[in-house]
Amino acid sequence: MSDAPGGPEPPAPGAAGGPTRCGLVAVVGAPNAGKSTLVNALAGTKVTIVSPKPQTTRFRIRAVVMHGRSQVVLVDTPGIFKPRRRLDRAMVAAAWGGAQDADLSLFIVDARAGLTDEVRAIADRLKQGRRPVMLLLNKADLIDPPRLLPLAQELNGILPAAETFMVSALKGRGLDRVLDVLARSVPEGPFLFPEDDLSDLPQRMLAAEIVREQVLRQTHEEVPHHATVETESWQERKDGSARIDVTIYVGRATQKAILIGDGGAKVKEIGRRARQELETLLERRIHLFLNVKERSGWDEEGGRIRALGLDDVG
Structure with a gap:
């Protein structure tokens, strides 16, 4: 029994309906793979800028997505490329730092571009990490379906993925399954952000x-x-x-x-x-x-x- 006036206190998160889950998911990939479009689509609102030009995102932006009793914190990272300038090196370091800090990585690949040298290099590096990796083939609606499965198999041969998704982030196709899987894959634990937060961007x-x-x-x-x-x-x-x-x-x-x-x-x-x-x-x-x-x-x-x-x- 509670001594507080007005009846018993409301249950704390996780007290009813099972435990809460919360975790960081790093969205990594080559420039122009559609990372920011995917993050905005999963968040249901704009939290990061989008442009058809590569290297649009320059730093890590966290988007907070509530799904059932799970809080999925998406970390939109800069595209990973071969750096030339001091700024480039800082951007690439931010991307890999996001992957290392996260509970799991969502490796997004432009299905139209396929297995480029950049994609192969990112896959090789992700393979060296200890975090689970999920593969997401984006822009899947823009190529013939028979080409998708061989690409997914080839990528999984380099970097075995815990899950493989084929989606169109721009059109919102296939994203329900992505969110369902992410929500049940992040670890049990309390929420990191208030439930009504959308982003940590000042x-x-x-x-x-x-x-x-x-x-x-x-x-x-x-x-x-x-x-x-x-x-x-x-x-x-x-x-x-x-x-x-x-x-x-x-x-x-x-x-x-x-x-x-x-x-x-x-x-x-x-x-x-x-x-x-x-x-x-x-x-x-x-x-x-x-x-x-x-x-x-x-x-x-x-x-x-x-x-x-x-x-x-x-």
């Missing part, structure tokens, strides 16, 4: 990432991957709105000119679309102000890399 970083997504979508050639975005200030207003000042850094004057556009048209459009998306995500009015600065060699600066939420590995 709002200031979310604003910078939404702006960077528009840079990726609206510019071409060398600009997208030589730009970084930082939220300089966030001011709450009495009417419930917020003023956000964001700076876009690029490496060269030509990139700055492309980003600004004729008469400032390009940067205004980037700002307009980013503001609309932020207002939808945050459910409040946003006053967004963008500034573009040239900063040569920013992707070799430890301070800029740490500002992205990455560990500077030198």
Whole structure:
């Protein structure tokens, strides 16, 4: 019997209906395999930016997904590739760090691209780890079904997978089974995050990432991957709105000119679309102000890399 007024206290998580489960699932793969699209689809909302360009995700983002009595924490990692710049090395280190810290890894492969050298190298490294690995063939709707099974068999020959999924993250096909399997595969234990949390991404970083997504979508050639975005200030207003000042850094004057556009048209459009998306995500009015600065060699600066939420590995 409880001494608290109003009757007995509600049961703690796991007291009824069986124990709770909670675990980290690292989503790893080559650039442009569809990792961020998959994470957003499983989460049921946008927690990470998406672009058709490779190397969109630059740091680890955790998305919290509740499924029955399980909390599945998806860790969206940067695409794994051969690094050239200091930034590249930090991104690849973040990806492998996410895989090492997780309870299991979800290895996502673009079914259209098949078994590339990048995919083979990632499989070989995952095989060396001690964590269970599940294989997910994404974009399975875009190739002939007879090609899928041999690809799955070949990949399992290199890296035996605990489960193999064939899905379309973009169209949401096959994801119910993925979530069911993940929910029962994470270990028993208490939840790591409140049940209504969607992501551990701070709002200031979310604003910078939404702006960077528009840079990726609206510019071409060398600009997208030589730009970084930082939220300089966030001011709450009495009417419930917020003023956000964001700076876009690029490496060269030509990139700055492309980003600004004729008469400032390009940067205004980037700002307009980013503001609309932020207002939808945050459910409040946003006053967004963008500034573009040239900063040569920013992707070799430890301070800029740490500002992205990455560990500077030198």
